[in-house]
Amino acid sequence: MAKSKFEYVRNFEADDTCLQNCWVVVRLDGRNFHKFADQHGFKKPNDERALQLMSKCALTVMEELNDIVIAYGQSDEYSFVFKRKSNWFKRRASKFISHVVSQFSSSFVFYWQDYFKDQALLFPPGFDGRVVLYPSNQNLRDYLSWRQADCHINNLYNTTFWALVQQGGLSNSEAEEKLKGTLAGEKNDILFLEFNINYNNEPEIYRKGTVLIWHKIEETIDKRITTPDAPEGKNVVVKRTRNKLLPFHMDVIGDKFWEEHSQILADS
Numbered sequence: 001m002a003k004s005k006f007e008y009v010r011n012f013e014a015d016d017t018c019l020q021n022c023w024v025v026v027r028l029d030g031r032n033f034h035k036f037a038d039q040h041g042f043k044k045p046n047d048e049r050a051l052q053l054m055s056k057c058a059l060t061v062m063e064e065l066n067d068i069v070i071a072y073g074q075s076d077e078y079s080f081v082f083k084r085k086s087n088w089f090k091r092r093a094s095k096f097i098s099h100v101v102s103q104f105s106s107s108f109v110f111y112w113q114d115y116f117k118d119q120a121l122l123f124p125p126g127f128d129g130r131v132v133l134y135p136s137n138q139n140l141r142d143y144l145s146w147r148q149a150d151c152h153i154n155n156l157y158n159t160t161f162w163a164l165v166q167q168g169g170l171s172n173s174e175a176e177e178k179l180k181g182t183l184a185g186e187k188n189d190i191l192f193l194e195f196n197i198n199y200n201n202e203p204e205i206y207r208k209g210t211v212l213i214w215h216k217i218e219e220t221i222d223k224r225i226t227t228p229d230a231p232e233g234k235n236v237v238v239k240r241t242r243n244k245l246l247p248f249h250m251d252v253i254g255d256k257f258w259e260e261h262s263q264i265l266a267d268s
């Protein structure tokens with residue numbers, strides 16, 4: 001087709017190709033979720049429904065988009081890791097970010113009522129997104145460790161803070177004052193000595209966040225086939241393997257997870 005004289009405007013588009021060989025990480029985060037959580041009655045410090053909805057949205061992103069090998073989520077954020085060799089949309093950063101964030105956002109609205117049965121969605125939520133490139137496996141592991149350490153630090157603080165307020169009768173500012181400058185061990189002590197809570201027994205989904213990875217599973221399905229000796233058809237059981245996404249709430253900072261799931265970094 002002949003080109004119009006306007007065609008030249010295409011050259012104004014910036015080249016945002018992600019560097020070859022790097023892991024492409026897209027992280028999204030709820031916009032102003034402090035307010036969103038308050039207005040939608042999220043339980044403090046953790047709302048199971050909100051976390052499950054976030055993971056449902058992440059699952060949808062991984063199923064709909066190509067080349068995502070692992071995702072990690074906590075609080076109002078989720079990170080998606082595209083394989084190093086991905087050439088999806090010619091590795092354009094804007095495509096990675098916009099597809100992840102829009103698929104996630106529309107899923108959040110679409111699936112809201114499945115998780116918040118008694119709470120209407122009061123206004124349209126938004127999410128920001130960014131892309132970060134990690135050139136080595138160690139960098140990628142450190143990135144995920146950073147997000148999980150963040151989950152742990154915030155959750156220990158929030159669990160202690162809300163125990164002091166909800167069970168200890170302190171005001172928000174009194175609880176804040178009491179926790180100022182405390183180390184992790186001191187927060188553990190407050191929880192255990194004052195509230196009989198062993199932090200290590202708190203649900204893993206709160207302490208560790210959620211990891212989504214692909215698993216090969218063997219399925220047996222019933223199938224109807226026709227053969228020369230059974231032209232009218234017969235039922236047979238066939239085995240097939242398929243990839244299924246599974247959630248985990250485990251430590252990704254140590255080596256164990258990466259040894260047990262070595263296919264993630266192998267990236268063939």
Ligand code: DGT
Nearest residue numbers: 030031032033034037042043044045046047075076
């Ligand atoms: P931003 O991201 O700069 O637009 O602002 P926020 O307000 O989203 O701040 P951010 O992302 O640093 O912190 C996440 C907020 O979301 C935090 O204030 C608490 C809230 N949030 C996340 N998950 C839960 C939950 O399960 N329960 C409650 N009550 N709040 C939650």
Ligand code: MG
Nearest residue numbers: 029030031033
């Ligand atoms: Mg946020």
Ligand code: MG
Nearest residue numbers: 029030031032
């Ligand atoms: Mg923020």
Ligand code: MG
Nearest residue numbers: 029075076077
């Ligand atoms: Mg956040």
Ligand code: MG
Nearest residue numbers: 089095098099
């Ligand atoms: Mg189009």
